[in-house]
Every structure is written in C-alpha cells, then in structure tokens.
Amino acid sequence: MEEDGGRAIKTVVRYSDSELRLAARTLMDLMKRDHSQVRYLTLLIIDELFMRSKLFRTLVVENLDQLLSLSVGFRRNHPLPAPPAVASILRSKAIEFLEKWNSSFGIHYRQIRLGFDYLKTSLRLQFPNVQANAAREEIRETVDEIGECLEIVKKKEANVVLGALDDDDDDDFEEFRPLDLRQLRLDSLKEGEKVCENSENKVVFDALRELYKLLVTKHMVSVKEGISVLIRVEVADTRLRDSMLKEFIDIRNRLQSVKKKCVDSGCSLPDLTKLDKEEEEDFWEEGKVESTDPGSFSEPSKRNENSAAPPTSGQVKNDPSECRTKKSKRQEFLCSEGGGSDSSSLRSKLIAEAPVIEWGSFLDTWGSNRDVLANQRGLDLESHWGRVDHDAVIPAKKIAELNLHATLYKEERVEIQPCQAPLGKGGLCQRRDLRVCPFHGPIIPRDDEGNPINQGTSTSDDITLDPGTDLVEQLTKQAVKECSGQR
Amino acid sequence: MWREIRDREAGKTRPNSFKNRVSSSRIFDLQLSNYKDVVSPHRGSINSLQVDLTEGRYLLSGASDASASVFDIQHATDFEGGGEGALIAKHKSLITIDKQHQNGHKFAISSAIWYTIDTGLFVTGSYDHYIKVWDTNSTQMVMNFKMPGKVYRTAMSPLATSHMLIAAGTEDVQVRLCDIASGAFAHTLSGHRDGVMTVEWSTSSEWVLVTGGCDGAIRFWDIRRAGCFLVLDQSQSQLGRRPPLLARSAVNKVSTSKALSKGQNISVKPRLPQKKSGSGNGIKHSPIGQIPAKGSLKQRLHPGMLSSQDRATAHYGAVTGLKTTEDGMYLLSAGSDSRIRLWDVKSGRNTLVNFETARLQTSKPIQLATTQDSNLVFVPCMTSVKAFDIWSGRTRVTFRGHYEYVNCCWFSSQDQELYTGGNDRQILVWSPARLISNEDSSPAEDQDNWSD
Numbered sequence: 001m002e003e004d005g006g007r008a009i010k011t012v013v014r015y016s017d018s019e020l021r022l023a024a025r026t027l028m029d030l031m032k033r034d035h036s037q038v039r040y041l042t043l044l045i046i047d048e049l050f051m052r053s054k055l056f057r058t059l060v061v062e063n064l065d066q067l068l069s070l071s072v073g074f075r076r077n078h079p080l081p082a083p084p085a086v087a088s089i090l091r092s093k094a095i096e097f098l099e100k101w102n103s104s105f106g107i108h109y110r111q112i113r114l115g116f117d118y119l120k121t122s123l124r125l126q127f128p129n130v131q132a133n134a135a136r137e138e139i140r141e142t143v144d145e146i147g148e149c150l151e152i153v154k155k156k157e158a159n160v161v162l163g164a165l166d167d168d169d170d171d172d173f174e175e176f177r178p179l180d181l182r183q184l185r186l187d188s189l190k191e192g193e194k195v196c197e198n199s200e201n202k203v204v205f206d207a208l209r210e211l212y213k214l215l216v217t218k219h220m221v222s223v224k225e226g227i228s229v230l231i232r233v234e235v236a237d238t239r240l241r242d243s244m245l246k247e248f249i250d251i252r253n254r255l256q257s258v259k260k261k262c263v264d265s266g267c268s269l270p271d272l273t274k275l276d277k278e279e280e281e282d283f284w285e286e287g288k289v290e291s292t293d294p295g296s297f298s299e300p301s302k303r304n305e306n307s308a309a310p311p312t313s314g315q316v317k318n319d320p321s322e323c324r325t326k327k328s329k330r331q332e333f334l335c336s337e338g339g340g341s342d343s344s345s346l347r348s349k350l351i352a353e354a355p356v357i358e359w360g361s362f363l364d365t366w367g368s369n370r371d372v373l374a375n376q377r378g379l380d381l382e383s384h385w386g387r388v389d390h391d392a393v394i395p396a397k398k399i400a401e402l403n404l405h406a407t408l409y410k411e412e413r414v415e416i417q418p419c420q421a422p423l424g425k426g427g428l429c430q431r432r433d434l435r436v437c438p439f440h441g442p443i444i445p446r447d448d449e450g451n452p453i454n455q456g457t458s459t460s461d462d463i464t465l466d467p468g469t470d471l472v473e474q475l476t477k478q479a480v481k482e483c484s485g486q487r
Numbered sequence: 488m489w490r491e492i493r494d495r496e497a498g499k500t501r502p503n504s505f506k507n508r509v510s511s512s513r514i515f516d517l518q519l520s521n522y523k524d525v526v527s528p529h530r531g532s533i534n535s536l537q538v539d540l541t542e543g544r545y546l547l548s549g550a551s552d553a554s555a556s557v558f559d560i561q562h563a564t565d566f567e568g569g570g571e572g573a574l575i576a577k578h579k580s581l582i583t584i585d586k587q588h589q590n591g592h593k594f595a596i597s598s599a600i601w602y603t604i605d606t607g608l609f610v611t612g613s614y615d616h617y618i619k620v621w622d623t624n625s626t627q628m629v630m631n632f633k634m635p636g637k638v639y640r641t642a643m644s645p646l647a648t649s650h651m652l653i654a655a656g657t658e659d660v661q662v663r664l665c666d667i668a669s670g671a672f673a674h675t676l677s678g679h680r681d682g683v684m685t686v687e688w689s690t691s692s693e694w695v696l697v698t699g700g701c702d703g704a705i706r707f708w709d710i711r712r713a714g715c716f717l718v719l720d721q722s723q724s725q726l727g728r729r730p731p732l733l734a735r736s737a738v739n740k741v742s743t744s745k746a747l748s749k750g751q752n753i754s755v756k757p758r759l760p761q762k763k764s765g766s767g768n769g770i771k772h773s774p775i776g777q778i779p780a781k782g783s784l785k786q787r788l789h790p791g792m793l794s795s796q797d798r799a800t801a802h803y804g805a806v807t808g809l810k811t812t813e814d815g816m817y818l819l820s821a822g823s824d825s826r827i828r829l830w831d832v833k834s835g836r837n838t839l840v841n842f843e844t845a846r847l848q849t850s851k852p853i854q855l856a857t858t859q860d861s862n863l864v865f866v867p868c869m870t871s872v873k874a875f876d877i878w879s880g881r882t883r884v885t886f887r888g889h890y891e892y893v894n895c896c897w898f899s900s901q902d903q904e905l906y907t908g909g910n911d912r913q914i915l916v917w918s919p920a921r922l923i924s925n926e927d928s929s930p931a932e933d934q935d936n937w938s939d
Contacts, residue, residue, distance in 0.1 A: 052935060053935050054935050055935075062887070063887075065870070065887065065888075065890055107567075107575065108521065109521065110519050110520065110521045110524070110888075111519060111888065114519075114888060114890070114913065114915075115890070117913075118890045118911055118913070121912075122890070122891075122911055122912060
C-alpha cells in the first residue's frame with residue numbers, strides 16, 4: 001500500500017484528466033464507507049494527490065464540506081464510524097491536513113479558507129499549529145545542543161582553570177592597588193577562565209560556532225521580528241496578545257542567556273557580535289519610537305552631559321561578560337562625543353543669541369502644532385448639561401490664537417542729565433528735564449562750573465536737536481529689541 | 488463575446504438585449520468568489536441581507552447576536568494575499584450596531600432593511616419586540632416601535648411615493664404598519680390566525696401588501712381599505728404561466744404545458760385580452776385585484792368574504808418566505824412543507840410549477856431572491872442555495888459553501904452577485920468568474936506539483 005501503491009496511483013492518475021476525475025469520484029465514494037480504517041487510508045491518498053494536482057484540488061474543494069464531515073465528523077448526526085481508535089486518528093489527521101492545505105493553498109480556494117475558519121472559529125476545534133510548534137522545537141534543540149557543547153568543553157578544562165583561579169582571587173582582595181592595575185588583573189582573570197582551543201576539542205568548538213551562528217542569525221532575528229510585529233499590531237483580544245508577547249520574551253531571554261554563555265566560554269566565535277549589537281540597538285530604538293515619549297527630545301542633551309563627564313576607568317564594571325560590550329559602547333560614545341562637543345558649542349552660540357522670555361502658560365504649547373481635545377481634561381461632569389462630545393477638538397490655529405503672547409512695553413530707564421546751569425545763589429541747577437529746563441533753556445552739556453562747552457562752535461539748534469535724535473534712535477532700538485524678544 | 492460587442496456597435500443587436508444576454512450569461516457563471524470576502528463581524532447566524540436599492544453599494548446584514556452591520560461591497564477596505572496576483576479583497580463592516588450600543592437590540596435581529604429612498608436610514612426588527620429606525624451616518628437610533636411580539640420580518644415598499652410605512656410581521660396575528668413620518672402605527676391589519684412570518688410589498692402597486700403567516704395563508708391587503716382582499720388558495724390552480732403580451736416568444740417557455748393542458752390553455756386565452764387592458768393602464772393606481780367579473784363578486788363579499796375563501800391556505804404549515812417578481816405579476820412563496828409555489832398575482836391562482844426542492848428550513852423565515860428578468864429564483868435549501876428556473880422549476884445551479892443552514896440570500900442585479908448568509912456566521916459572495924484571470928501572475932502559483 002504505502003510506497004508502491006502510492007506510486008502506482010500517481011502514475012495512473014497523471015495519465016489524463018479523466019483518470020483524475022475518476023480517481024476523485026472513487027476516493028469520495030470510498031470516504032463514504034462505514035469504516036474508519038478505510039476512510040483513513042483514503043484520506044491519506046487524497047492528501048497525496050491534493051498536494052500535487054491542481055485539478056484534483058478543484059474537484060475535491062467543491063465537496064469539501066462533505067469530505068470534512070466524513071473525515072472530521074463534525075456533524076452530530078453523522079458521527080465517525082466503527083473502530084473508535086482509528087476514528088480518532090482519522091479525525092486528528094484530517095484536522096492536520098486541513099491546516100496544511102489552508103496554509104499552502106488557502107489563498108487560491110475560498111472553500112478551504114471557509115472550512116478552516118468554520119472548524120476553527122465556529123466549532124472551536126484545536127488545530128495542531130504545526131508550523132509554530134516546529135519553530136519552537138527547532139529553537140529548543142539549538143539551545144540544548146549549545147548547552148551540551150559547553151558542558152563538554154567546561155568539563156575538560158575545569159581542572160586546569162581551577163588552580164589559576166584561586167591565585168587570582170587572593171590577589172584581588174588587596175584593595176589598595178590602583179584601579180588601573182585592578183582592571184588589568186580582572187582582565188587576566190577572565191582570560192584564565194577562557195578555554196583554549198586545541199586539537200582535542202576542535203570538533204566541539206566547530207559545532208559550537210555553527211550553532212552560535214544559527215542562534216544569532218536566525219532564531220534571535222525571528223524572535224525579534226515576532227515581538228516587533230506583536231507590538232505594532234492592534235488586536236481586539238489583548239489577553240491573547242499579552243500571553244504571546246510573554247512567551248516571545250521568555251524565549252528571547254533564554255536565547256540571550258545562552259548567547260551570553262557562549263561569549264563567556266570565550267571560544268573564538270565568528271564575528272557576528274557587531275552585526276548583532278547593531279540589530280539590538282536598532283530594535284530598542286524602534287521600541288522608543290513606538291512609545292512616542294514626548295520628552296524624548298531632551299535625550300540628546302543628557303547624553304551629551306554623560307559623554308562630557310570624563311570617563312574614568314573605575315566606571316568599567318567588574319562583570320566580565322559585560323566588558324566587551326562596554327568597550328564597544330565606549331567607542332561609540334567617544335565618537336558621539338566629538339559630534340557632541342560640536343553640537344554643544346553650536347548650542348551655546350544659539351543660546352547666547354536667543355532672546356529670554358518670561359515664563360507663561362503659553363510655553364506649554366510652545367512649538368507644538370497639534371489639535372487639542374476639548375473634552376478630555378477629566379474635569380467635565382458626565383453629561384451634566386447635556387451630552388458631551390468627547391471628540392470635540394480645538395484646532396491648532398485656535399490654540400495659537402488663544403496663546404498669543406503679549407508683553408507690556410517696558411521703557412528702558414535712561415539717566416536724565418541734570419540741567420547743570422549755574423544758579424544765582426551758587427551751585428548748579430539740579431532739575432532733570434528731558435530737553436528744556438523751564439528756567440535755563442535747552443539743556444546742553446556743560447562743564448563743572450556750569451558753562452556751556454560747545455557754545456561757541458555750533459548753533460544752539462544743532463545741539464538741542466542732537467540729543468533728541470539720539471534719544472529717538474535709542475528708543476527705536478529698544479523697541480526693536482523688545483519685539484525680537486517677544487518673538 | 489467580442490462578436491456580440493461588435494454586433495451591438497454595428498446596431499445588429501439592441502443594447503438592451505445585449506445587456507440582458509451578458510448579464511444572464513454571467514448569472515449562470517456564478518461561483519464562490521475567491522477574490523471578494525465579506526468579513527463578517529457577527530457572532531451569530533445571519534438572518535437578513537439586503538443591498539441598498541439606490542446605489543447598489545451597501546450591504547446591510549442582521550444577525551442573531553443582535554448586531555447589524557453595513558458593508559461597502561464595491562470598495563474593499565483592505566487586501567490580502569500580497570502581490571498583484573491572487574488578491575483577496577476584504578470587505579470589513581463600516582458600521583456595526585450590537586448589544587454594546589446604547590440603543591442596541593437585546594435579542595436576535597431577524598430583519599434588517601434599508602430605507603428605500605436613500606441610504607440615510609435603515610430599519611431593524613428584532614426578537615426583543617422592537618423595530619428600530621437608525622440613522623446610518625450617526626449610527627444613532629432615530630425612532631423605535633414597540634411591537635406586541637417577536638418581530639419576524641419587516642418590509643418597506645420599494646416604490647412608495649406617498650407613504651413611509653414599515654410593514655411588520657410578528658408573533659402576533661395582526662400585521663402592523665409603522666409610520667416613520669409620525670412615529671405611530673398607521674394600520675393594524677387583522678385576518679391571520681397565527682403569527683406572520685413574512686411580509687412583502689407588491690412591486691407593482693405601492694398600496695398592496697402581501698403577508699404570509701404561520702397558519703399557511705398568504706393574504707393580500709390594500710392598505711387604503713379595511714381587511715384583506717385576496718387569500719391565496721393552493722387548490723385553485725392554473726397550468727403554467729399565462730402567455731405574456733408577446734405571445735409568440737413565450738410559447739416555448741411554457742414548459743409544463745402537456746397534452747392535457749392544451750385544452751385549458753385554449754380556454755384561458757379568449758379571456759386574456761380584456762385582462763390585459765384592465766391592468767395595462769390602471770396598474771399604478773389600483774390594486775392588482777381589479778379583477779373583472781369574478782373579482783367584483785369577491786369585492787362585494789369583502790370584507791367579510793365567504794368563510795370558505797377566508798380559510799384558504801397556500802401551504803401546509805407556515806409560509807416562511809415570500810418574494811414578488813420584479814414585474815409584480817408573480818409571487819413566489821416558500822413554506823415549511825418544503826414546497827415553493829409560484830402564484831399568478833393577477834388571477835390569484837397556483838401555477839403548479841414543481842420546484843425540485845429537497846428540503847427547506849421550517850422553523851425560521853427564509854429570504855428568497857430573484858433575478859431582474861424573473862428567470863431565476865434563489866432559494867436557501869438547508870445548507871445550500873439553489874437557483875431554480877422560475878417557469879420550469881428545474882434546478883439550474885446549486886451553491887454549496889455554507890456549513891450550516893442558510894437563512895437568507897440577496898441578488899444584486901447590478902453586479903450580478905449573490906450574497907448568502909447562514910447559521911455558520913458567514914456572509915458568502917458568489918460572483919461570476921473573472922473575465923481576465925490573472926492567476927498566473929500570483930506569488931505562490933497554484934500548480935501541479937508531481938514529485939516524481
């Protein structure tokens with residue numbers, strides 16, 4: 001039955017379309033037999049042909065509901081026939097086939113989609129979810145294998161490492177060494193932990209490298225994709241989403257811990273780390289975008305501060321596994337510091353130029369160009385004065401209008417010169433008038449005794465005009481300044 | 488196809504006949520559409536489907552989970568299947584009214600219909616005894632009517648210009664007419680002896696209402712006067728279809744005319760001319776029952792009518808579905824006795840066309856659909872929908888796709904598409920095969936794959 005029979009059927013059926021039609025009809029008739037074993041075997045043949053021939057698919061799909069009721073037995077008045085053990089196998093196999101058919105041909109046949117949807121959503125049958133399980137299984141296997149490899153390597157090297165380790169520990173307790181030296185020590189300790197590759201364990205290392213590559217390039221990427229899709233997608237059933245997300249995150253954590261172990265073990269791994277790191281950074285940045293933190297634009301300045309602080313060697317964490325990543329990060333920081341200092345100088349220049357404005361409520365909406373929801377303050381009483389339109393919006397233009405920034409014109413204080421004309425009783429006139437003193441005429445510059453300075457050289461008109469224009473100029477300057485300040 | 492187009496351009500065939508030929512050939516091509524999905528948001532069986540009569544664009548569905556939805560069937564909301572090939576257009580609901588809505592129905596919606604003048608309003612009738620009128624744009628309830636029992640079916644006249652009445656068939660024996668203009672019951676029509684499963688307005692007169700009850704009676708009402716003026720009797724029969732005005736073209740269509748019937752046909756024929764003259768000019772202004780001679784006798788008997796006439800039945804068991812043909816001359820009825828009958832409205836007789844139905848759903852009202860040229864009737868027969876030739880009763884096409892009983896179907900004559908809804912919560916679209924199949928450019932091609 002199995003191999004030869006199948007092949008024979010295939011060759012006969014391929015011969016012509018009419019043979020195929022006949023086969024479809026015969027198989028459907030066989031499906032109607034009152035015996036589960038017959039139906040089961042028939043279903044296997046149907047699946048074989050279904051995956052291969054288009055014509056056969058179109059023929060079968062026309063009577064898909066019948067086929068399903070005969071193989072799944074979902075109609076209560078037509079239960080599956082006699083041997084109950086085979087019947088349950090038939091049922092599960094039929095469900096599995098339907099899922100397979102749906103994933104590979106569902107897009108071409110509405111009937112398949114319909115049947116699948118009906119069994120899944122209306123009858124709530126449990127589909128085996130073959131694909132997802134396969135992926136999960138694969139990941140688990142990889143993780144297990146890596147674990148085994150590491151075990152082997154560790155066992156071999158354990159006795160060699162131990163002695164060195166103790167020595168280093170002793171040294172390490174002496175706290176008074178300078179920090180740099182201590183760092184050196186730690187590095188060497190780490191080196192000691194690393195396992196040297198040699199001809200003996202080369203095979204294991206090769207396998208490990210291969211698995212590591214698989215882990216980083218395939219599994220972690222797919223898990224990340226899954227998570228990002230889940231984050232982005234909006235579903236009605238948030239519970240399901242949460243549980244799926246949790247599962248994903250668990251898998252990711254496990255993968256990361258395994259990866260860390262690999263790095264710790266110190267075998268010279270293929271240079272995937274860089275690529276991987278980049279991807280990781282990318283991923284988290286995406287996460288940030290997702291959350292649309294309004295305060296995120298303050299981030300760069302903070303980072304600048306961070307990088308501006310002198311990086312001390314003491315800051316380097318003692319955790320050996322983190323060491324390498326830290327270093328690469330520092331590198332990045334240094335790069336960004338160069339850019340950072342540039343930008344900060346530009347910033348200070350701009351700050352020096354920028355006008356200073358008083359604080360006000362208008363600053364809340366500074367630079368934003370968004371509509372504001374009118375009834376979302378949380379203050380309105382629910383429908384107290386009638387129905388409340390929760391979607392009412394104040395347009396951005398109106399907001400700008402409402403927040404129009406007005407300042408009072410403030411005159412700059414100008415020291416008005418005293419008149420300084422000599423008085424009859426002695427001393428100088430102390431009246432402060434803008435242009436003309438009511439007793440001594442126009443105000444002109446005078447020396448200490450009160451004698452006009454330039455009286456001889458120019459006419460009095462000129463002199464009186466001059467400070468006047470000066471003043472006007474000053475006032476206009478001041479006004480301009482205020483204006484720009486407002487803006 | 489191209490030759491036909493050339494003939495039309497050359498003037499050899501009339502545009503109208505060309506159109507009819509194309510559309511009827513498309514109708515016989517109907518199959519389960521693979522490129523048009525209506526994504527049903529309903530979690531209960533679909534009881535009612537209607538495409539609006541003004542634009543032919545919005546599909547209204549009512550379901551047992553007390554929800555009603557509107558779909559745009561011309562513009563898909565999104566596509567699936569990637570690439571330019573086997574694209575699946577998904578039509579998601581634009582509006583859904585369900586139990587969560589502040590004025591939503593509490594129990595199953597049995598009937599959801601559009602206001603006939605435009606798509607600004609629609610009407611839902613529910614098992615919670617209410618008929619509600621909704622504003623489509625704001626999805627708010629505009630008006631509601633409390634009925635004495637479960638509402639089975641509501642109907643609005645497609646040609647009414649002088650009234651805005653919703654006819655409602657309920658558990659109660661009386662048929663009520665709800666007036667949207669005043670918000671009150673305009674009429675209460677009593678005559679049925681049991682609940683009223685279906686109501687249908689005549690397509691030839693705006694004042695004639697046809698109702699079918701659980702008592703097996705089909706009654707005709709002229710809403711301008713009291714009482715019903717016609718009760719259909721299944722034992723009053725005529726053989727076949729009356730020949731239409733163009734007698735010549737119809738002779739071959741009278742399929743049930745046998746040797747025996749010839750004599751009767753001849754005897755009927757002399758009466759024909761005077762009947763036609765009666766209906767020809769007066770059809771818009773008078774109820775169809777302006778029957779000469781014998782009809783006037785009936786009218787005199789009315790409203791009391793002879794008790795034997797008043798007790799006539801159209802089906803054994805309940806009448807579950809009614810549909811008038813587009814021209815208003817014939818009435819199709821479906822009953823819980825699993826029969827479909829074709830009635831000549833003019834004479835009020837059973838035409839004895841034998842429809843090859845296997846079984847019909849008995850407990851629920853079903854919704855029939857006809858094509859515009861009144862050649863086919865679509866009938867939900869348990870889990871499938873069958874298209875019958877109206878004049879011969881032969882099964883032309885069987886649409887199998889639903890996994891549970893089908894309750895309703897609607898034929899959109901504009902696109903030649905059939906929509907069916909059933910207990911499996913699906914709304915299926917049956918459309919003619921695409922002229923240009925672009926399957927070969929599909930991303931994952933559907934091909935033979937013989938491994939050896």
